[in-house]
Amino acid sequence: MNAMAEAPALELKGITKRYDAQTVVDRVDLRVHRNATVALVGESGSGKTTTGLMALRLIEPSDGRIILGGEDVTRLSQKDLRPFRRRMQVVFQDSYASLDPMMTLGEIIAEPLSIHGIGTRAERGEQARAWLGKVGLDGSYATRYPHELSGGQRQRVSVARALILGPSVLVADEPTSALDVSVKAQIVNLLQDLQADMGLSMLFISHDLSVVRSLADEVVVMLRGRVVERGPTERIFTHAHHPYTRSLLDAVPVIDPKARRRRSFLSAAEISAATPRLRPADIEPQPLLDTADPQLVALVGSHFVEAIVSERG
């Protein structure tokens, strides 16, 4: 794919969110290429959800830029943003609260079409039923209500609703975290299939690293609002450098009891103290702006880690 030639589907540049004195998201850069999936991982409170909501302009960033398919949408008014909303959609974790309990599934899935004035009422209903089929439910579900479905089925409805407008970017905020393992696999497969069909770019927010490994092309690890490590998925899973990333990986449950590893989950203080220290020789050549503070530096190729770089190592 000639990803270099065309603009990324979604790009965040130095996106920052401050609430009063507290910085929740601190100068995060993200780039999701067409048809690619970037996973944003980190513990709760790391700012990953806030980052996702800022990408959708559902939370206003304090600083930084949001670029959707090459167009800067950071400063657009909500009204001017509307046409862009067709191109970015969202799926949340809580499948029940994500659906209006007073509406039938057919109405829920068709609603984005009516918001954007697409088709007649009958056409919209037809499309909604077609989408129910695409997400593995059948058209007869159109007259049911959300409470009549299981969590996995509801999540399929959320996916159908998100994709009916044919978006280029999907922000999936922990879409599988509330589901059983088998159902989780189904939803992941569904997302992968639809992604391949539609050329969808995904920002996949999750703390579930096993899902991330099977789905993502790139992993971005966040800790207290900052990106501490990023890189190609396999590289992160095999060569994680930052101690926080490693502690996240250690926390992944392993089915084989004999393979039980030493858990080394770190406290916040331990992580701060354990910020990697690198010598300039360890990293790829780059201008060093401020050697006293931790900064994101390139280790190899596109693998970056937050480290303190100094000659003393």
Next chain:
Amino acid sequence: MLSFIIRRTLSMLATFIVVSIVIFLMMHSIPGGPFDGYDMPLPDNIKARLMADLGLDKPLWEQYLRYMWGVFRLDFGVPYQSPGETVMGLIAHAWVPSLVLGGLGVLIGAPLGILLGMAAALKRNSWIDYVASTIATLGLTIPVFVISTLLILVFAVWLKWTPASGWGEPKRWILPIAAYAAVPMATYARYARSAMLDTLNKPFVTVLRAKGLSERRIVFQHVLRNSAIPMITIFLPMFVGIATGSIFVEKIFRVPGLGAYFVSSIEKRDYPLEMALMLLISALFCISYLVSDVLYALLNPRIRLGGKDT
């Protein structure tokens, strides 16, 4: 749905009978009788005659059965304090002012409260929210006789905009209606605010924003609809509670309503009137709860009882 209504109606009848027994016993357990309140006590033999005429010398269970037999034939007897008319007649004419003033109070107060609560929820933590919440808290905490007195002081005495009291021309209705409106307005403001906030924080509302639906349409098409159920279901019981009159409001504004009879019938041991009033209130509450439950089921797809949707 039909079987639900039938079951509820039967349990309502049972409730009604239990309530009637309890009230009957409580009423008769108060010491004294209808002829003991005078400054000059009646001679015992005359009193005994009067008691026998009214059937009050019979055993309690017999009195109860006789009374309920009358109720069954819609004959509630004659009020002791106004022997020239029937209990039914007295309630019929005394209820009109209470129904008009209390009913209008609820019909005006509830929508005002909903608007107040909506404004508070949409502008959370702004001055609008604080003003609305303060009004709601004051409406619920200041007793209605204080509110009534303040209304008279401000609008009748100082501003001289309205008459202070009375019943008749509609301009006399304004202050009592305002007094009656305070509680429904405050209650609805609180309900509307919390129900709206609850719904506004749901992810589906965030999804609607992500889909590009305007904030106004989100509120009117989705949030309001989801918040409406608790507000609809408290309406009828509230209406019954207020439109049967308040002795405070009716005394202060000198309205010849039903409220005063609740107290006077107990003071005067006016058993037929007291029984009738209590049964009326409990029947109205029973019916209003039944209707609320049915409405709740009809409005909420989650508990739509039995059967498939159309």
